[in-house]
Amino acid sequence: MAEKRDYYEVLEIPRTATVEEIKKAYRKKALQYHPDRNPGDKKAEEKFKEAAEAYEILSDTDKRARYDRFGHAGVNGTGGNGFGGGMSMDDIFSQFGDIFGGHFGSFGGFGNFSGFGSSRSRQRTNKGSDLRVKVKVSLKEILTGVEKKIKVKKYVACSHCHGNGSENGDSVSTCTTCNGSGVVTRIANTIFGQMQTTSTCPTCNGEGKIITKKCAYCNGEGIVREEEIISIKIPAGVTAGMQLTVSGQGNAARRGGINGDLLVVIEEEEDPNLIRSGNDVIYNLFISFPTAALGGTVEIPTIDGVAKIKIEPGTQPGNVLRLRNKGLPSLNGYGTGDQLVNVNVYVPETLSESEKKALSQMEKSSNFTPSNSAKRNVFDKFKKMFN
Structure with a gap:
């Protein structure tokens, strides 16, 4: 396509x-x-x-x-026409x-061009109302796109009259007032000459037909309320609050016509580990003081699994590690976000006597006193957060 x-x-x-x-x-x-x-x-x-x-x-x-x-993608969630x-x-x-x-063909100077205004009637076409539903998606589903099946209560065409509102679907006659066109045309003589006006037929309300015997199941409306399962394709990269349109899956129109649309509002499920920020995701990593000081390897969750990352010796609290292309894709296909790992050093709330003694010994070392450059780095990071 x-x-x-x-x-x-x-x-x-x-x-x-x-x-x-x-x-x-x-x-x-x-x-x-x-x-x-x-x-x-x-x-x-x-x-x-x-x-x-x-x-x-x-x-x-x-x-x-x-x-x-x-x-x-914002106005056509199914990817169809x-x-x-x-x-x-x-x-x-x-x-x-x-x-x-007036008639669709009445284009001013082209009123008589190739049947404009005469070859097509203005029968009123009923339009079903739109429906709005909310659909929850996880970060993993946003990463890859997903097809959801949801139950929707809506008006559908009556199966007994095939949606036209008449008994057995055949108790319909052409409106004699407008001869099935749905409009009536009047010509009046004025001081400027003859003036032609076109209006909706008052007998059939523009439908061009009259129901002679109503369907007993839908009372002549042509629609009944039922529950229907609808499949919705949600593209990768959607965001919370975005609204997709599934054409023709809304309420059916009375006595035939155009179905309304199904409007799908995206809700994002809260992830237990990751925080979304645009196309990036953020993970708050807590490591022990020995790991921060000595370095090591830790395993962290990602959107679609886990990843191992290396902690360099001397890693400071507040450092941010970046995993390239581990975030979410752009809706329009313009790249993929990253996963940002915010490093936090966990300070124990309780210590044993031996642990307290060991820490007291370490505190006497000059390595445990921050240098002026280290202080400056922390200050600059803090200042940047509020600018």
Whole structure:
């Protein structure tokens, strides 16, 4: 699958573009690649869908913010096609047709171009509501990415009427008021001449059809509430609070239409040993005074196992050791963080008489009195922490 282009690049707008500028840019692209203008041109159709997908994300404040922060992964957690790629042309027309005014094809100077405004109806397409769930992930799962299966209570299409709300799924007739178009057009004579207005059909509420006998299982709604198991692919490198979008896995729409989306909010499980700091992880290592003075080898936990590190003789409390590339990956694949090992020297709280005597003897040695340079190093580290 080809890599998706940047949405701002698709619409040829700067990242600072306003909502009106985004709408204007999309309108221009939709005009350019509209299928009525490019019959049989698959490349133009893909560009038309690509522009619709870009507009769907950038025109939504919340989705745009996630996209600006996390890129495509922030708005498409499953890695599949987004809005434009996963929906039909009619879905796009129904969802975004209103930004052109009237019928989708009514493009001002192109009202009669190749059937614009007449070849496609404005039947109202119901849209299911979005669902939001929280999913907990561990540092190890963030390291590699993970697929989670979760139970979600949501509205799904009624199996008895196949989602159209009628008994046995066939008690439906075409609305006679709008002849199935979902809209009614009126022409009025004014001092400026004849004026044409188009509005939603009051009889069928824009659906273009009438249910003659309601389904007894869903009372004509076409949806029922059930529990469903959904598989969610969480990419490596996610952060707490990030929101992924699983297209079409939200609530089903009444009497057919477009399913809502499932919004997955990432929660990070607290690790018993490691602290996350961006893409780095921090481990607080406690060693004994003899180990700090004499040196040695210690074993420490990492995200995906354990590692052995060498303690140099004379290691001071507060020293930080760095394990390269032992942290977490960047969400967009720009490198991997490190594991920082913060060295602490443990001072015993109780001592035996022999231990006290041995320490008293050592204290008399000049080696146990810090030099001026050692004092300065500690001072500089302390100062840096608060600057």
